[in-house]
Amino acid sequence: MIKEKSALTVFFVFVIVFLGMVLTFGFNITGVPFIIRKISKITLITPFYDKSYQTPYYQKKVQAFHQNPGTNQDIFLVGDSLTDQGNWKQLLNQTNLKNRGISGDTTAGVLNRMDDIINAQPQKIFIMIGINDLWNENRTVDEIISNYKEILTTLQNETPQSTIYLQSLLPINNRDYPIKIDNQDIMEVNQKLQILATEFNYKYLDIYSYFVDESNQLKMTYTDDGVHLTPDGYQKWANAIAEWVK
Numbered sequence: 001m002i003k004e005k006s007a008l009t010v011f012f013v014f015v016i017v018f019l020g021m022v023l024t025f026g027f028n029i030t031g032v033p034f035i036i037r038k039i040s041k042i043t044l045i046t047p048f049y050d051k052s053y054q055t056p057y058y059q060k061k062v063q064a065f066h067q068n069p070g071t072n073q074d075i076f077l078v079g080d081s082l083t084d085q086g087n088w089k090q091l092l093n094q095t096n097l098k099n100r101g102i103s104g105d106t107t108a109g110v111l112n113r114m115d116d117i118i119n120a121q122p123q124k125i126f127i128m129i130g131i132n133d134l135w136n137e138n139r140t141v142d143e144i145i146s147n148y149k150e151i152l153t154t155l156q157n158e159t160p161q162s163t164i165y166l167q168s169l170l171p172i173n174n175r176d177y178p179i180k181i182d183n184q185d186i187m188e189v190n191q192k193l194q195i196l197a198t199e200f201n202y203k204y205l206d207i208y209s210y211f212v213d214e215s216n217q218l219k220m221t222y223t224d225d226g227v228h229l230t231p232d233g234y235q236k237w238a239n240a241i242a243e244w245v246k
Contacts, residue, residue, distance in 0.1 A: 051108050058102050061102045072123055074097070074123065075245060077100060078117065078125060079105065080132050081102075084099065094246070100116075106132045107151065110147075110151055114158075117159070124165065126167055126205075126245075127151070134186070145192045164202040165204075166196065166205065170208060170229075171208055171211055172227050207241070222236060
């Protein structure tokens with residue numbers, strides 16, 4: 001019995017010392033976030049401060065934007081993977097287009113990188129963002145619109161000479177693909193975006209209607225995974241905004 005108690009005491013002392021070393025090491029490197037991340041990997045808990053847009057790819061793209069800031073003669077297309085994967089200069093035959101899409105980005109991610117947009121003072125800004133808020137973060141429609149209001153308020157105050165175009169979110173196809181998004185939510189976001197555009201005196205572009213079929217699904221001809229677009233889909237999108245770009 002005495003040996004068992006002694007062994008137990010040694011074990012607890014070891015655990016306390018080990019935890020002390022981890023905490024000290026964590027604080028010395030990056031403080032509390034480091035410790036939370038380490039614990040979360042053990043407990044499989046996602047840290048509360050994490051956002052889905054915070055990826056190495058996001059950081060790499062933001063750094064690239066820093067190095068190629070753009071000018072007040074440029075046209076910015078701001079968004080997520082849908083924008084990111086488009087070859088817009090070729091699609092729209094415009095050399096002054098700057099693709100500011102980042103795969104996986106959200107409304108919070110755009111807010112986080114507003115300085116790059118503002119510093120360039122672009123002549124036009126086309127925005128389509130929000131599908132990952134629904135898909136990856138389960139944000140409500142009101143939360144998405146709240147972030148949009150902050151984005152638009154910032155643009156209105158900080159780059160007032162830029163012409164802003166709010167593009168509707170595109171439909172998804174959850175009939176033929178296992179996509180956990182409801183097109184009704186997308187439609188509600190779009191309805192509120194249209195109201196926002198009026199409030200801010202910006203142009204709202206209904207891209208949704210170009211891509212939806214009679215069953216309220218993203219047309220199969222424009223997607224091969226239910227969300228992202230085929231080359232035909234990008235050409236359709238480009239045709240829908242061409243007159244506003246030029």
